[in-house]
Amino acid sequence: MNYSNSQSLYERALQIIPGGVNSPVRACKSVGADPLFIDRADGCLIYDADGNRFIDYIGSWGPMILGHRHPAVVEAIIAVLGRGTSFGAPTDLEIQLAEMVIDAVASVDVIRMVNSGTEATMSAVRLARGVSGRDLVIKFDGCYHGHADTLLVAAGSGVATLGIPGSPGVPEDVAKHTLSLPFNDIEAVQRVMDEKGDQVACVIIEPVAGNMGLVPPAAGFLESLREVTERYGVILIFDEVMTGFRVAYGGAQTLYGIAPDLTCFGKIIGGGLPVGAYGGKKEIMSQIAPQGSVYQAGTLSGNPIAMIAGIATLEQLKKEGVYESLAEKSSRLAAGLAEAARKSGIAARVDHVGSMLGMFFTERDVTNFEEAKTSDLQRFSAFYQGMRQAGIYLAPSQFEVLFLSAAHTDEHIDATINAAQQVLENLSR
Numbered sequence: 001m002n003y004s005n006s007q008s009l010y011e012r013a014l015q016i017i018p019g020g021v022n023s024p025v026r027a028c029k030s031v032g033a034d035p036l037f038i039d040r041a042d043g044c045l046i047y048d049a050d051g052n053r054f055i056d057y058i059g060s061w062g063p064m065i066l067g068h069r070h071p072a073v074v075e076a077i078i079a080v081l082g083r084g085t086s087f088g089a090p091t092d093l094e095i096q097l098a099e100m101v102i103d104a105v106a107s108v109d110v111i112r113m114v115n116s117g118t119e120a121t122m123s124a125v126r127l128a129r130g131v132s133g134r135d136l137v138i139k140f141d142g143c144y145h146g147h148a149d150t151l152l153v154a155a156g157s158g159v160a161t162l163g164i165p166g167s168p169g170v171p172e173d174v175a176k177h178t179l180s181l182p183f184n185d186i187e188a189v190q191r192v193m194d195e196k197g198d199q200v201a202c203v204i205i206e207p208v209a210g211n212m213g214l215v216p217p218a219a220g221f222l223e224s225l226r227e228v229t230e231r232y233g234v235i236l237i238f239d240e241v242m243t244g245f246r247v248a249y250g251g252a253q254t255l256y257g258i259a260p261d262l263t264c265f266g267k268i269i270g271g272g273l274p275v276g277a278y279g280g281k282k283e284i285m286s287q288i289a290p291q292g293s294v295y296q297a298g299t300l301s302g303n304p305i306a307m308i309a310g311i312a313t314l315e316q317l318k319k320e321g322v323y324e325s326l327a328e329k330s331s332r333l334a335a336g337l338a339e340a341a342r343k344s345g346i347a348a349r350v351d352h353v354g355s356m357l358g359m360f361f362t363e364r365d366v367t368n369f370e371e372a373k374t375s376d377l378q379r380f381s382a383f384y385q386g387m388r389q390a391g392i393y394l395a396p397s398q399f400e401v402l403f404l405s406a407a408h409t410d411e412h413i414d415a416t417i418n419a420a421q422q423v424l425e426n427l428s429r
């Protein structure tokens with residue numbers, strides 16, 4: 001494949017944008033590749049600046065569950081453009097999107113729109129601290145909740161030691177209020193709660209982890225987490241920025257039958273436009289300004305173009321059979337990838353929850369971040385590069401997932417499986 005246009009664009013970008021990209025993972029550093037600059041996309045296909053065509057499994061990191069440029073979404077955006085692009089004032093559209101999310105997610109009575117997943121989780125944590133008067137936040141290793149200081153915290157040396165800054169610029173004084181525990185380890189949560197439960201404002205978790213590769217919750221883990229947080233009066237926050245409207249119309253909480261106190265949304269509810277949201281029980285959400293005293297604000301929150309893109313997307317997702325079809329296609333793809341690895345004699349673990357798929361090159365189960373890190377990262381990089389060469393656009397990191405869309409057809413899935421077979425056979429030689 002010829003990448004010369006991407007290369008020259010990348011050289012220009014590197015002069016004036018840090019790392020040549022506006023979000024680190026796009027730089028493809030962890031897989032030893034350079035980024036493709038994208039020209040356009042349609043359905044499940046994406047085309048780079050050199051006209052190369054790829055079957056897209058990034059889908060803008062989750063939002064494009066209908067596929068790119070779904071006609072209903074494009075038409076809705078064009079229609080609203082006739083009203084203007086931004087008012088900094090409420091419109092009917094933000095009420096409509098709020099009503100749709102509340103209707104879909106039983107644990108959410110009241111919701112606030114923001115502009116990114118980071119804003120959603122940052123605000124939800126501030127709200128939990130504000131209403132509880134407590135400072136401690138518990139998160140889980142390998143779960144990513146955006147780049148707010150409080151959540152850019154790595155696990156301390158011991159399981160229950162206070163967090164250490166996950167990035168330069170995060171003060172120790174901030175990191176020390178966050179504890180990061182192993183995902184799926186309810187005993188670790190229990191120990192911390194027994195010791196410090198009365199200091200914990202909230203526990204925040206990706207109910208299905210998608211930022212360490214795909215790691216589903218162990219049987220009973222979420223139920224136990226709900227029980228122990230309830231027991232200590234700790235607010236349970238589900239970060240459903242990725243899983244919301246992805247793994248089910250009502251998100252992971254509907255799939256697993258758990259009612260968190262607060263939920264964070266993003267990605268799909270914006271239909272590809274910048275939207276985040278956080279919501280939950282009325283008695284908690286009523287503490288947010290201007291109704292309450294916990295402050296949070298945003299110039300473009302509830303932007304009408306972003307709202308209509310989300311509304312149009314959720315209207316399509318509400319239709320009969322959408323999630324069944326996504327799950328069926330995902331299970332076919334997962335089985336095909338697993339079979340391709342088996343035929344090539346390469347150890348791999350392939351799994352999916354709805355249309356979120358994960359593939360680790362390892363023969364062991366992966367139930368947490370430590371185990372995910374033991375998978376063969378070099379092999380993943382080679383697989384990524386081979387698949388990109390074959391016209392398959394995967395996330396450039398072992399610690400991301402594949403997203404399948406309603407626009408992927410059987411032939412796209414077959415082409416992907418065939419490409420994987422070829423690439424893995426070459427790798428096994």
Ligand code: KE4
Pocket residue numbers: 023024025026061115116117118119121144145146147206210211239240241242266267276400
């Ligand atoms: P944003 O601020 O990027 O909109 O959302 C942050 C966020 C919060 N919570 C979860 C569970 C998330 O997955 C994310 C962002 N996801 C990454 C990909 N795994 C976005 C890609 C990127 O950082 O460029």
